Each structure stands twice: as structure tokens, then as C-alpha cells.
Amino acid sequence: MSADTLASGNAMPLRASRGYWSGVWLRLRRDPVSMACLTVLVLIILASAFAPLIAPGDPSVGSVARRLRPVGTPGYILGTDELGRDMLTRLLFGGRMSLTMGILPVALALLIGGTLGTIAGFVGGLTNAIIMRAADILFAFPSVLLAVAIAGALGAGFVNSLVALTVVLIPPLIRVSESATTQVRSLDFVEAARASGAGAFTIIRVHILGNIMGPVLVYASSLLSVAIIMAAGLSFIGLGARPPTPEWGLMLNTLRNSIYSQPLIAALPGVMIFIVSLSFNLLSDGLRSAMDVK
Amino acid sequence: MPVYILKRVAYAVPVALAVSMICFLLVHLAPGDPLSLVLPADANQTTIDATKAKYGLDQPLPAQYFLWLTNVVSGDFGTSIATGRPVVSEIANALTYSLLLALIASVLGLVVGTLLGTVAGYWNGTAIDKIASAVAISGVSLPHYWLGIVLVVIFSVNLNWLPAMGAGESWSAERLKFMVLPAITLAAMPAGIITRSVRALVADTLGKEFVTALEARGLTQTQIFLHVVKNAAPTAIAVIGVQLGYLMAGSILVETVFSWPGTGLLLNTAILQRDIPLLQGTILVLALIFVALNLLVDIVQPMFDPRMKRG
Amino acid sequence: MMEQATTSSRYILEVAGMTKHFNVGGSFGKSRKVVQAVSDVSFRIREGTTLGIVGESGCGKSTTARLIMGLIGMDCGDLLFNDRAIGRSAREMKAFRRQVQMVFQDSSASLNPRMTIEASIMFGPMVHGEDRAEARRNAHHLLERVGLDPARFAGRYPHELSGGQRQRVNIARALALKPKVVIFDESVSALDKSVEAQVLNLLIDLKREMNLTYIFISHDLNVVRYISDHVMVMYLGKVVEHGPSEALFANPAHPYTRALLASMPSLDPEKRTLSAPIAGDPPSPIDPPQACRFHPRCALARPSCLAINPALFDAGPEHVAACHRSDPKSPYWTEGEAQ
Numbered sequence: 001m002s003a004d005t006l007a008s009g010n011a012m013p014l015r016a017s018r019g020y021w022s023g024v025w026l027r028l029r030r031d032p033v034s035m036a037c038l039t040v041l042v043l044i045i046l047a048s049a050f051a052p053l054i055a056p057g058d059p060s061v062g063s064v065a066r067r068l069r070p071v072g073t074p075g076y077i078l079g080t081d082e083l084g085r086d087m088l089t090r091l092l093f094g095g096r097m098s099l100t101m102g103i104l105p106v107a108l109a110l111l112i113g114g115t116l117g118t119i120a121g122f123v124g125g126l127t128n129a130i131i132m133r134a135a136d137i138l139f140a141f142p143s144v145l146l147a148v149a150i151a152g153a154l155g156a157g158f159v160n161s162l163v164a165l166t167v168v169l170i171p172p173l174i175r176v177s178e179s180a181t182t183q184v185r186s187l188d189f190v191e192a193a194r195a196s197g198a199g200a201f202t203i204i205r206v207h208i209l210g211n212i213m214g215p216v217l218v219y220a221s222s223l224l225s226v227a228i229i230m231a232a233g234l235s236f237i238g239l240g241a242r243p244p245t246p247e248w249g250l251m252l253n254t255l256r257n258s259i260y261s262q263p264l265i266a267a268l269p270g271v272m273i274f275i276v277s278l279s280f281n282l283l284s285d286g287l288r289s290a291m292d293v294k
Numbered sequence: 295m296p297v298y299i300l301k302r303v304a305y306a307v308p309v310a311l312a313v314s315m316i317c318f319l320l321v322h323l324a325p326g327d328p329l330s331l332v333l334p335a336d337a338n339q340t341t342i343d344a345t346k347a348k349y350g351l352d353q354p355l356p357a358q359y360f361l362w363l364t365n366v367v368s369g370d371f372g373t374s375i376a377t378g379r380p381v382v383s384e385i386a387n388a389l390t391y392s393l394l395l396a397l398i399a400s401v402l403g404l405v406v407g408t409l410l411g412t413v414a415g416y417w418n419g420t421a422i423d424k425i426a427s428a429v430a431i432s433g434v435s436l437p438h439y440w441l442g443i444v445l446v447v448i449f450s451v452n453l454n455w456l457p458a459m460g461a462g463e464s465w466s467a468e469r470l471k472f473m474v475l476p477a478i479t480l481a482a483m484p485a486g487i488i489t490r491s492v493r494a495l496v497a498d499t500l501g502k503e504f505v506t507a508l509e510a511r512g513l514t515q516t517q518i519f520l521h522v523v524k525n526a527a528p529t530a531i532a533v534i535g536v537q538l539g540y541l542m543a544g545s546i547l548v549e550t551v552f553s554w555p556g557t558g559l560l561l562n563t564a565i566l567q568r569d570i571p572l573l574q575g576t577i578l579v580l581a582l583i584f585v586a587l588n589l590l591v592d593i594v595q596p597m598f599d600p601r602m603k604r605g
Numbered sequence: 606m607m608e609q610a611t612t613s614s615r616y617i618l619e620v621a622g623m624t625k626h627f628n629v630g631g632s633f634g635k636s637r638k639v640v641q642a643v644s645d646v647s648f649r650i651r652e653g654t655t656l657g658i659v660g661e662s663g664c665g666k667s668t669t670a671r672l673i674m675g676l677i678g679m680d681c682g683d684l685l686f687n688d689r690a691i692g693r694s695a696r697e698m699k700a701f702r703r704q705v706q707m708v709f710q711d712s713s714a715s716l717n718p719r720m721t722i723e724a725s726i727m728f729g730p731m732v733h734g735e736d737r738a739e740a741r742r743n744a745h746h747l748l749e750r751v752g753l754d755p756a757r758f759a760g761r762y763p764h765e766l767s768g769g770q771r772q773r774v775n776i777a778r779a780l781a782l783k784p785k786v787v788i789f790d791e792s793v794s795a796l797d798k799s800v801e802a803q804v805l806n807l808l809i810d811l812k813r814e815m816n817l818t819y820i821f822i823s824h825d826l827n828v829v830r831y832i833s834d835h836v837m838v839m840y841l842g843k844v845v846e847h848g849p850s851e852a853l854f855a856n857p858a859h860p861y862t863r864a865l866l867a868s869m870p871s872l873d874p875e876k877r878t879l880s881a882p883i884a885g886d887p888p889s890p891i892d893p894p895q896a897c898r899f900h901p902r903c904a905l906a907r908p909s910c911l912a913i914n915p916a917l918f919d920a921g922p923e924h925v926a927a928c929h930r931s932d933p934k935s936p937y938w939t940e941g942e943a944q
Binding site: 136137138140141142143144145148149150152153154155225229232233236237238239249252256259260263266267269270273274277278280281282285 | 309310312313316317320321323324325431432434435436437438439440441443444446447451452539540542543544546547550551561562564565566568570573577580581584585588
Binding site: 207 | 671674675676698699700702703706707709710711714715716717718719720721725728729732733760761762765775778782
């Protein structure tokens with residue numbers, strides 16, 4: 001056995017190596033801001049998911065007699081809204097719609113845009129040109145305008161805003177995954193995989209995805225905050241959720257007339273959107289720096 | 295240089311055409327018969343026949359598109375269902391309001407963002423940087439429509455300093471008062487984005503070798519600072535130009551909150567009244583403005599840095 | 606070519622008239638240009654021997670390797686493996702690919718950073734249907750064979766290894782498919798000299814043990830001389846000389862080969878030359894010089910070298926070269942001498 005092997009081989013401990021993702025997770029765990037954001041998000045998501053079990057009241061039952069009670073009213077910790085419905089209950093239930101409408105489009109766009117971008121990057125040539133030019137055209141619209149255009153034409157409703165938001169988020173994900181794939185594709189280990197006789201699908205699955213997943217996921221995570229704000233925004237202007245569905249953006253809109261009498265209550269749904277969006281943003285930043293090591 | 299400009303323009307034309315195509319298709323995306331979407335419910339038979347002929351609704355889709363495009367190019371965007379007035383005059387009226395608001399907001403966002411970003415980047419890692427970065431990420435994460443409501447609660451309801459909504463009676467200094475809150479609201483997100491970009495840029499440029507070289511040559515901090523600004527300028531221009539476009543188009547929520555009579559409020563009306571011609575026309579105009587602004591950025595950027603020329 | 610053999614074994618790989626041109630540019634406004642990366646290259650290799658390919662960068666060495674591997678398609682030419690033509694159908698390529706493997710120059714870029722060493726080696730055999738347990742057993746055996754303790758290295762990631770260790774992994778990965786021919790494309794060039802020597806000796810041992818045939822591409826003539834039985838010299842996509850290693854190094858027949866040898870850093874100070882025998886960089890393979898491509902840099906060039914493409918002539922047993930001015934039988938040999 002030769003010298004370079006022996007020398008460093010003996011220095012190498014017998015423990016198993018850590019994979020890339022467990023390394024990222026370890027660095028993320030050491031970042032207090034990221035962990036705080038993750039905790040907040042998990043709590044809000046769980047509370048929304050189990051809203052029927054933990055909410056003190058019924059989100060759709062109100063009473064004219066107890067309209068706009070202030071924050072701290074016994075039995076109504078966060079007060080009541082303009083129709084006398086319990087705010088805490090409605091905020092918890094509202095999270096279900098708002099979070100779904102913010103997270104699901106990102107997930108769908110990641111799936112669709114990621115697939116198209118990877119194909120464009122791996123195949124190249126005409127396929128690449130067609131996919132990328134199509135993405136360019138959607139990019140020619142400012143994102144909010146495109147979402148409003150599609151949702152506006154389709155009309156209000158959950159599925160319609162889901163479609164609108166997904167379409168808006170697809171082009172940036174195509175671009176990011178295309179450029180990541182193009183970079184990885186030209187590396188020698190992909191050539192080596194081709195030389196071993198592997199087909200395109202196997203190479204993408206085994207060699208490309210693992211290497212583009214990092215940057216693409218970081219990018220997608222940065223879109224979560226945008227999507228949450230946009231989704232609630234669509235409901236705010238009368239697209240998206242329809243009354244009496246509890247949804248943060250819609251609640252913000254219907255409570256607008258109450259800013260003179262109960263400004264604090266009128267602001268509450270926005271606080272939720274802000275907390276979630278801020279947490280997603282900070283977590284995305286944390287994830288980026290946790291991955292940014294050589 | 296002229297060749298480069300021609301190339302950029304030549305690239306923008308097909309993009310603008312594709313944008314118009316998507317706007318055209320919006321009518322066909324909407325559920326229901328296109329004819330009923332562009333006409334008021336009580337339209338008489340003569341109007342129906344005239345509209346059918348004008349848009350060629352019995353012809354294949356490409357032919358319809360060309361008819362529509364011919365109308366649009368000659369300034370005919372159809373008739374608003376809600377008001378019965380030509381869409382183009384509705385947009386022209388609202389556009390002044392939106393442009394003014396977006397312009398003020400982008401100048402505000404640019405000044406605040408550049409200041410915060412430069413300060414944060416220059417004193418990278420210090421407490422100043424941390425505070426500026428926290429402000430920036432809050433600006434990016436704020437649902438701006440909510441920020442508008444909060445500002446109204448504070449400055450209109452509680453302090454009674456500024457009007458809560460509307461645009462006043464006429465074009466006068468009084469109108470500026472109505473613009474303060476919407477402009478601040480609209481500027482929050484671009485200010486955050488610009489702060490983050492400028493901060494990264496300045497910090498990155500400071501770390502470059504040429505800065506060390508300048509220090510070695512004995513330049514003062516101020517001189518070095520100017521060098522850094524000069525190097526960061528082209529990227530900053532791109533960020534700002536694109537942000538202005540986003541502000542023009544993204545003001546729909548803010549204009550709704552403040553009832554500011556711009557294109558955003560127009561869009562909101564169109565949505566609430568299901569006024570498809572108005573929706574289509576407004577979106578087309580805003581998207582074309584966005585394309586034009588991007589083109590402008592592409593043309594102006596290389597004047598500051600010739601390396602930026604895109605092929 | 607003389608059939609008098611240094612080794613009497615049969616030919617395992619034969620390349621005939623292999624040509625590859627790349628289009629560059631051609632976006633609107635610019636005319637299309639053609640890079641003549643490999644032009645009409647023919648050679649054959651006996652089983653169990655090592656063919657060294659040398660030349661300056663841009664001479665088509667790496668393109669030749671990639672063409673043989675089928676990583677890029679050839680414009681024209683034939684490839685025979687064990688006297689059988691290799692078709693371009695997917696199924697034939699997959700079977701052929703098991704037989705010929707390659708070790709790349711950049712030890713780091715040629716290993717997937719997200720995969721363990723073991724997984725990288727197992728990938729190829731598993732593509733060809735080997736089950737996981739068997740592939741792992743073979744991978745560990747190979748690691749041991751290339752001098753890396755499987756217990757310590759199998760679960761490592763590439764960035765935890767030194768360049769020499771990584772290149773051993775790449776060798777193991779190439780051998781995992783049990784190939785007959787292995788192509789080394791500048792595989793040891795990036796290594797430290799001491800590590801390079803160890804890896805070269807490992808290659809020689811492996812070749813003998815596993816009855817392999819090597820194609821060894823390098824710009825380092827000392828290394829090529831050490832490991833090769835035959836050497837092929839390429840210049841701007843063409844073969845200018847090809848012969849048994851000893852004969853070629855002792856009696857180079859082509860002016861370019863002579864120039865290359867003269868510029869070779871010798872260990873013997875007596876033999877060191879002070880003047881650079883060839884000046885400048887090789888011309889661009891875009892629009893290469895007409896006829897003999899070496900003529901602009903050749904001290905012996907005559908008008909005929911600019912006009913008539915020199916064919917390969919016999920310069921000795923299994924030794925050929927393409928030069929009018931070195932071939933006594935060439936009608937152009939003495940051209941201009943009288944003037």
C-alpha cells in the first residue's frame with residue numbers, strides 16, 4: 001500500500017461520514033433565529049390543523065349582541081369581529097385556508113417548475129429554448145399583476161387562486177432549476193454516469209436531483225413568504241376565499257370598517273400574516289447560510 | 295451602442311406581443327360566453343351584433359386575436375361594463391394617479407433602501423447592520439395592505455394628522471397630504487428589497503481585491519467609498535428599475551386600502567363588478583409598461599458598465 | 606503497416622477514419638465556424654497493451670477519448686471492438702460501455718459530491734442489473750484493491766478525500782464494470798509527483814492482474830514513456846506519428862514529435878536544451894492550416910507541405926508518421942534542397 005493512502009488513511013477515523021443534508025440540518029439547528037422561526041411556524045401550522053379541537057368557539061356562529069368586543073373580554077380572549085364571532089377561533093380556522101393557499105402553490109410550482117426546468121437544463125437544445133421562452137413570457141408580467149389577471153378572469157374561489165398563484169410561481173422555479181441543472185450536467189461525474197451506460201432518467205434521479213435540490217429548495221422556501229402575502233392579498237381584494245370562510249386576508253378586509261372602533265382587532269389578521277411571512281423569510285435566510293458551505 | 299439598443303428593442307417586441315396574447319386569452323379563460331363577458335346584461339340586439347362583428351367572435355381564435363390587436367393598437371380597448379365608458383379613457387384617467395404614486399413611492403423606497411443598505415453593508419456585521427437588516431426583512435415580510443391599515447389607524451384615526459382615504463378634490467398641494475400614507479405603504483417592500491440587495495452588494499464589493507489594492511495605494515475612506523458606489527451602481531439600477539415596474543403593477547392592494555383612484559382601484563372595481571374588458575385593458579397597459587421599464591433598464595445599465603451588455 | 610508484432614496478441618479495439626467537427630458561434634449576425642476537433646483518426650490497440658496519446662492542449666486527445674466512449678457521436682468513422690463494429694443503437698452502446706471505461710482528469714468533478722464513495726462505485730454495476738449486496742461486496746473489494754481500506758473509506762464523501770485518494774476511487778469506479786479497456790484522460794496530471802508515481806504503479810499492477818488494455822492520454826511525455834507500449838502523437842486533430850514507444854522516443858520521425866521531445870524536461874542535465882524548439886501556441890483548430898497542419902511552425906516546411914496533405918509512411922516496424930520531409934520515398938522529400 002502506498003504512502004499517501006497510508007498516511008491520511010490512518011488519520012481518518014472509523015466513524016461514518018455525515019451526509020450533506022444532515023450537515024445542513026446540524027448547522028440550521030445551531031442557528032437560534034432559524035430554530036425560533038421553525039418553532040413558531042410549526043406551532044401555527046399545528047394550531048390551524050387542529051383548530052376544530054382547540055378553538056374555543058365556532059368560526060361561523062356570531063351574535064349581534066356581542067359585536068366587536070375588545071381584546072381581553074372574558075370568554076373572548078382576542079375579542080369578537082364585526083359579526084360577533086370569536087376572533088381567536090377565526091384566526092385559528094383562518095390559518096387553514098391562508099397557509100394552504102400560501103404553501104400549496106409553492107409546492108405545486110416546485111413540482112411543475114422544477115420538473116420543467118430540470119428537463120430544459122438536462123436535454124438542452126430546442127426543448128430548452130421552448131421551455132425557457134415560455135417562462136420568459138410569464139416573467140414579462142409583474143407577479144402580483146399576473147396573479148390578479150388570472151384570478152380576476154377565473155373569478156373568486158379557492159381553486160382559482162390556487163391556479164393563479166401556481167402559474168405565477170412556476171417561471172422563477174423553472175429558471176432556478178434550469179440554471180442549476182445546466183451547471184451540474186456539464187460536470188464529469190454526469191459524463192461518468194453516462195459512460196457506465198445509465199439512461200437519462202436514472203442520471204437525473206440519482207445524480208442531478210441530489211445536486212440541484214439544495215439551491216432550488218432554498219429558492220422555493222424564499223417564495224413561501226411572497227406566496228402567503230399574495231394569497232391573503234387576493235382574498236383581501238375579493239378574489240380567493242369567499243365570506244363567511246375564515247381567511248386572514250378576507251378577515252382583514254371585512255374588519256376594515258371597524259378600524260375606528262376596534263383598531264387592534266382589525267389589525268390582528270395582518271399580525272398573523274406578518275408573523276408567518278417573516279418566519280418563512282428568516283428561515284429561508286437561515287437555510288441559505290446553512291447550505292452555503294464548501 | 296445603437297446596435298445594442300436595437301437588439302434589445304427587437305427582443306422586447308415579441309415579448310410585448312406574447313403579453314398581449316395572454317391578455318387577449320384572459321377573456322377566454324373567464325368562465326362563460328365571451329360575448330356576455332364583454333357586454334352589459336341589458337345590451338340590445340344591435341349592440342350584440344355590432345360587438346360580434348367587431349371582435350369577430352364567430353371566427354377562429356387567431357383571427358379574433360388579430361382583430362382585437364388591431365383595435366388595441368388603434369386605441370380601442372372596448373367599453374367598460376360598469377361605467378359604459380371606453381376602457382381607454384378610464385385607464386388614461388387612472389394612470390396619472392398611479393404613475394405619480396408609484397414614482398413617489400419608488401423614490402422613497404430607493405432613498406431609504408440605498409441609505410439603509412449602504413450603511414448596513416459598510417458597517418457589515420455591526421449592530422447598525424443588524425438593525426438595518428431587521429428593518430429590511432420586516433419590510434419584505436410585511437403584508438403592505440395591512441401596513442396601510444395600521445398607518446391609517448395611527449395617523450388618521452388616532453393622531454388625525456392625515457386623511458385616511460381618497461385623493462382630494464383637485465390637483466393641488468392639498469393632494470400631497472393624501473399621498474403620504476399610500477406612498478409610505480407602497481415603498482415598504484421595495485425599500486426592504488433594495489436594502490438587502492445594496493447591503494449585499496456593498497459588502498461584497500468591499501471584500502473585493504481591488505478595494506484592498508486601493509487601500510494599499512493610500513486612498514482615503516471617502517475615496518474608496520466612492521469607488522465602491524461606482525462599482526455597485528449598475529446592479530442597483532437594475533434593482534430599482536424593476537422595482538418601479540412592480541410598484542406600478544403591484545399597487546392594486548394599496549390603492550384599494552386608500553381608495554386611491556389609480557389603475558389598482560380600477561382593477562379592483564373590474565374584479566368586483568366582473569368587468570372583463572376593463573380588467574383586460576388595465577392589465578395589458580400595466581404589463582406593457584413593465585416590459586418597457588425592463589427594456590429601459592437593459593438599455594441604461596450598460597451605460598454605467600459596458601460589461602453588462604447582454605447578447 | 607508491418608505486422609511484425611512486439612506483442613503477438615490480437616487487436617481489441619480498432620478506430621478507422623474517426624472524425625468530429627463542432628459548430629461554434631452561428632448566433633445571428635455571426636457566421637458559423639467549425640472546430641475540426643478530430644480529423645480522420647485511425648489506430649488499433651492490441652489486447653493487454655497500453656497506447657499513449659500525446660499532444661498539446663487542443664490537439665483532440667480528449668475528444669478522441671470521448672468519441673471512443675460514445676459520450677459524443679462521431680461525424681463519420683468506425684469503431685471495432687473485438688473485430689465487431691459497434692452500432693449506435695442504445696442497446697449496443699450499453700453493452701459496449703461495460704467494456705470500455707474512462708477515468709477523468711478532475712478527480713473532484715468526476716465524483717458526485719452528494720454520494721458516498723461506495724455508492725459512486727456501486728452505481729454502474731447496479732445500472733447493469735447487479736443487486737445491491739453484490740455491488741457493495743465488489744465495491745469494497747475494489748477499494749481494497751486500489752489501496753483504500755473499505756472500512757474507513759466506503760462511507761466517505763469525496764470532499765473528505767485527498768486528490769490521490771479520489772483518483773483511486775475513480776479507478777475503482779471504472780473497474781467496477783469489469784471493462785476490457787480503460788481510458789485515462791490526463792488522469793494523473795493533477796496529482797503531486799510522488800502521488801502520481803504511486804498511482805501509475807497501481808495502474809501497471811492492475812493492468813497485469815486484470816488483463817486490461819489502456820489508452821493513456823497525457824501531455825506529460827515522461828509519464829507516457831513510462832507506461833506506454835505504443836505512442837500516438839496528435840496535432841490539431843490529426844495523427845502525425847504512431848509507433849512503438851521505444852522506437853518513437855529513440856527515433857522520432859515527425860518534426861513535431863522531435864520538437865515535443867526536445868521540449869521535454871529531461872532528468873539528465875546534459876540533454877537539456879536551452880532554446881525552445883517550437884515557438885508559440887498551436888494555431889486554432891478553427892480553420893486549421895491547409896495540407897500539413899504543422900507547416901506554419903515547422904522549420905522544414907516547403908511549398909509542398911502547404912499544398913499536399915502528407916499521408917502516413919512506414920518509419921519502422923509498426924511505426925508510421927505523416928511528413929513529406931521525413932519520408933525518403935516521398936516525391937517531395939528533397940523539394941527545394943537544390944535551391
